[in-house]
Amino acid sequence: MSTTASTAAEAGASDRAGASRRSGTFYRGDPGMWSWVLHRITGVLTFFFLFVHVLDTALVRVSPNAYDEVIETYKSPVVNLLEVALVGAVLYHALNGLRVILVDFWSKGPKYQRPMLWGIVGIWVVVMIPGTYFMLERTVSELFGGGH
């Protein structure tokens, strides 16, 4: 059972012959479907990261040096870039999750599911631009500006 595919509600009998994408009765290939696909992918990736992250944090029980050594890898340029991807994935999952809750519980949620999707995409971009800047500022200046 796909608990997050709530936007399917709008689709009704989706695979009916003659149902058109434009009239909003066709779920497959609709932005609503892709928002659900992306929700699953970002959720799974975050879960796998969480597994690794609890293990690396557990090194504080081994020794400060062991922990510091592993945390150094988080500061390397490539992993730093992956952190931007992680924050982007979690932020999308959070915003889309709020949208799913509104579709489920707000009486006008299903009607506005599509404008809400463009809304969260907008918020995502607006947050990620300064977010990426602050996350990569030091790495970029060390790589290209000689560092300080």
Next chain:
Amino acid sequence: MADSTSALALDKPRSPRRPAARRNNFELYSWVFMRISGLALVVLVLGHLFIMNILDGGVHRINFAFVAGRWSSPFWQFWDLSMLWLAQLHGGNGLRTIIDDYARKDNTRFWLKMLLYVAMAVILVLGTLVVFTFDPDIPAS
């Protein structure tokens, strides 16, 4: 959910051989839990990511001393413990749904779920122990 003996052989909705759709309300509660824990996690996780990755130099200022400073406060201990449990149960439940959706054989589904539940238990026990037994004066190496 309903067991499919041969691949993708689904009975019609009201066919008599179909097992009762609901034996209990577990799926309802897990659906509600996803939404409630999701709301809490929006605050907990986005706050965590903001503090750890963006604020004040982000990841570059994190080391053992930084962790020791944060976990000297019960507030952040409680924050991290709640985040650990809610995220693990929320993510675990999400993966359970995904396994149910895509694993076609009962056997595959069973073992994937066992793997998931063992991983969840390991992470929950380990994470909880680390938060509660953290020792800032542990020898350096």
